[in-house]
Amino acid sequence: MIPVYSVAQIRAVEAQEKSKRGETSLMKQAAAHLASTAVAMLAEGHSTEPAFVVALIGPGNNGGDGLYALAELQQQKISTLALQCHEQINAEAAAAYQAAGGTILDLSDGDGELANASLVIDAIYGLGYRAGSDVPSVPAGVRVLACDVPSGLDPETGVAQDSVLRAERTVTFGAMKAGLLSVDGPLVTGEITVADLEFDFSSVQPGTQLVDEQAARELLDQHRSWRDAGRHKYQRGVLGLIAGSDLYPGAAQLTAKAAVACGVGLLRTHVPDSIQPLMAVSVPESVPLDDEQIKEALSFSRRQIHGKSAKIKAWAIGPGLDGRTPPTGAIADVFASPQPAVIDASGLDVVPAGPSEQPRVLTPHAKELRMLLGRAGVKITPDELSQDPIRWTRWAALAYNAVVLLKGPTSYIVAPNGDSLMVSHSAPELATAGSGDVLTGILGYMLSDSSLTGTEGLRTVPNRRMMELTACAAYIHGHLGRVTAADGTVNASRLIDNLPKVMKQFGF
Incomplete structure (x- = not known):
């Protein structure tokens, strides 16, 4: 996993490194990474024209990084140009670039060259950006490589101004900054190194x-064994689904199809009688589950939560339930059980706050998180949530004694003890x-699936493992969105069509 730090933390560590190694040494080291990424990006292009790299140079060390990177490119016989965007620039770096044969022009004199660039390096502000700072425009279609942080993006909050320089790639230095992954960050940073x-x-x-992908694979493999190949269907995971209504019959079917597409051993579905025929046709693998059978399964689970013959090992509650209709009493029984559950959509309207022996994952989007907080007596505005999403997700996790997944371009996963993970997938197509x-x-x-939770017998799934698996599911979901978007527009049915091959890529 990749640690994520605040700007204040990074500045403090950076100051220590400068005192030990010197600013110039650090700038040259950063420039080497920037230049190598620029060369790789140029190699990916298929233009027959000679490469031409233009850098937008700012006043601080970020501009120095850009100038030293241009000097390296000059030494590799790549044509470059530096456009000075501020009255003052790093004099030592400027001298090194000019000694390598480079040219520095004022932005006003050379901005016409931006349209001719094979690549533009954005080395204007970095951590020194302040809201409202001037950000020059770049012609549409020109590839941009951001040095540390795209200009126009707040590295702490992730809020970007309208004129932000959207990057194809960002090389960030020292460590991952919170703002690169928050709010607007995933939409403007491109691929981050x-x-x-x-x-x-x-x-x-x-x-x-x-x-990231590597971490997701490692987390998924944590409890897998070669013996898994010999499991029967009851050992491969039995999921109970409580979902659907006359008003929203499709949501239950989509959730059921997704679970089956993942390879669940057995799916038991508790849906209204009126939509059971639809479920039988669209998901013939599912087995109906009535109130009495739920009580029987819950009674059995008290004796063997994750045993090899457990009738139901986990629950999914909420998709397509009609919030205007009192929920079935079976939901309250499930909430009182020690089996893990994921609760979404209208299930969030009825999940109780406070202590619980059930390991739960709540999966709200921003509006639903504010609703959950309101039910717990915490009133916040949309702006307050967007400015500090982890803080408010922590409040909800504590109030409901549950792992909470706040969904979005960056998803925040927080456990009741305050531990947190992030998944940033930049797949806007999933907003459907x-x-x-x-x-x-x-x-x-x-x-x-006990081979993923790592639990057997009467042990419940620890919140840490609930949080890790939630992050893995969110990562796979984001990857699924990208795979599906690669060859057409995205809808839920197309996501499900691609789900088996994506799951196979992750070892299922």
């Missing part, structure tokens, strides 16, 4: 950690009806 520059963060505790139902199906399956 962390060049750690051998900074020593041993004395600093990160605010959270980012789950039914996408959340698919995520519920994925996570519901994961919670039902």
Whole structure:
């Protein structure tokens, strides 16, 4: 996992490194990473024209990084130009660039060259950006490589001004900054590379950690065994789904299809009688589950929560329930059980706050999180939530004694003890009806499989493992969105169509 730090933490560590190694040494080290990324990006282009790199140079060390990077490119016989965006620039770096044969022009004199650039390096502000600072425009279609932080993006809050320079890639130095992953960050940074520059963060505790693909694979493999190949269907995960209504029959079917597409051993579905025929046709693998059978399954689970023959190992509750209709009494019985559950959509309207022996994951979007907080007596505005999402997700996790997944371009996963993880997938195509139902199906399956939870017998799933699996489900969901968007527009049904091959990529 990738540790994520605040700007204040990074500045403090950076100051220590400067005192030990000197500013110029650090700038040259950063420039080497920037230049190598620029060369890689140029190699990816298919233009037959000679490469031409233009850098926008700001006043501080960020501008120095850009100038030293241009000097390296000059030495590799790549044509470059530096456009000075401020009255003052780093004199030592400027001299090194000019000694390498480079040219520096004022932005006003050379901005016409931006349209001719194979690549633009944005080295204007970095951590020194302040809201409202001038950000020059770049012609549409020109590729941009951001040095540390895209200009126009607040590195602490992740709020970007309208004129932000959207990057294809960002090389960030020292460590991952919170703002690169928050609010607007995932929409403007492109692919992020962390060049750690051998900074020593041993004395600093990160605010959270980012789950990337490698981390997701490692977390999923934590409890897997070669013996899993010999399991029968009841050992591969039995999921109970309580969902659907006359008003919203589709959500239950989408969640059920997603769970089946993931490879769940057995799916038991508790849906209204009126939509059971639809479920039988659209998800013939599912087995109906009535109130009496739920009580029987819950009684059995008290004796063997995650045993090899447990009738139901985990629950998914909420997709498509009609909030205007009193929920079935079975939901209250399930909430009182010790089996793990993922609760989404209208299930969030009825989940009780306070202590519980049930390991739960609540999966709200921003509006639903404010509703949950309001029910717990905490009133916040949309702006307050967007400015500090981890803080308010922590409040909800504590109030409901549950792992809470706040969904968005960056998803925040927080446990009741305050531990947190982040998943940043930059897949805006997932903002479509039914996408959340698919995520519920994925996570519901994961919670039902003891080879993933690592629990057997009467032990309940620890909140830490609930949080890790939630992050894995969120990562797979984001990857699924990107895969689906690669060959067409995205809807929930197309997500489900691609789910089996994506799950296989992650070892299922």
